[in-house]
Amino acid sequence: MAKSMDFPSAAKKRKYSDNVDLSLQQESPEIAYVAVPGPQGERGIQGPKGERGPEGQQGLQGPKGDPGKDGRDGKDGKDGISILSPSMQNIGWGLYSSSDKKLIRTGADEGDDGWVNLTLPGSTENAFEDYLPRGCVGLWNYNTQKINLRTLNIGSIITIRYNIEISTFMTNTEIWLRTHADISDHYPTTYVGSLKYMYDYDFSVDQTFFLESRGIQTNGCRPQIRTDNTCSARLKSMFIAVS
Numbered sequence: 001m002a003k004s005m006d007f008p009s010a011a012k013k014r015k016y017s018d019n020v021d022l023s024l025q026q027e028s029p030e031i032a033y034v035a036v037p038g039p040q041g042e043r044g045i046q047g048p049k050g051e052r053g054p055e056g057q058q059g060l061q062g063p064k065g066d067p068g069k070d071g072r073d074g075k076d077g078k079d080g081i082s083i084l085s086p087s088m089q090n091i092g093w094g095l096y097s098s099s100d101k102k103l104i105r106t107g108a109d110e111g112d113d114g115w116v117n118l119t120l121p122g123s124t125e126n127a128f129e130d131y132l133p134r135g136c137v138g139l140w141n142y143n144t145q146k147i148n149l150r151t152l153n154i155g156s157i158i159t160i161r162y163n164i165e166i167s168t169f170m171t172n173t174e175i176w177l178r179t180h181a182d183i184s185d186h187y188p189t190t191y192v193g194s195l196k197y198m199y200d201y202d203f204s205v206d207q208t209f210f211l212e213s214r215g216i217q218t219n220g221c222r223p224q225i226r227t228d229n230t231c232s233a234r235l236k237s238m239f240i241a242v243s
Helices: 016-027 214-219
Strands: 092-097 104-106 157-168 173-180 189-195 200-210 222-227 231-242
Touching: 104 222, 157 173, 157 222, 173 200, 189 200, 222 231
Parallel strands: none
Antiparallel strands: 092 231, 104 231, 157 200, 157 231, 173 189, 173 222
């Protein structure tokens, strides 16, 4: 019959740190001594300040360098004349406004074959002329009610923006606008449109023409409007630009 044998006693459960220490003891059974630095000592007394050394002698000035080469000449600038139009007319513009809200009557039976002059009552107080072309006077004459071209060069380009208010009394009223010169047939004429409803309208129309002759330069031009049905209209203001 087999002899009973005792089982080894169960080891006590160790902490993780105990197992680590045990493992290190098994790997290095010999006792190792590790040097541990001691506490920092007190700061020593500052030593005496050293004497200032003698000042060195100034060095000799070096020889003068050779002069540099001249830079290349720049390109010639433009004289400014090349940007002007062939007429040599300086650019500029003026704004002219009305001093009141007086209306004019239009219609097929009014004016010259329906063409009625658009007037712009006022004075120089109603003009903004800070940017007129150099050497030019006002581009609108409140006394003659004409576009003034006398101080412009022949060949100049004139662009005008008319700001107009019109009241229609019938539906589908046609409106035309022109800048008229009495001695020329080359004035611009614009079909503005057919206004569908009876209403008070505001619109702007741009027109461009060319100062082609001395006669137009002397006589000037007038803005005119034509409608097939009776309307009331007024010219509120004009921008006149020259180039």
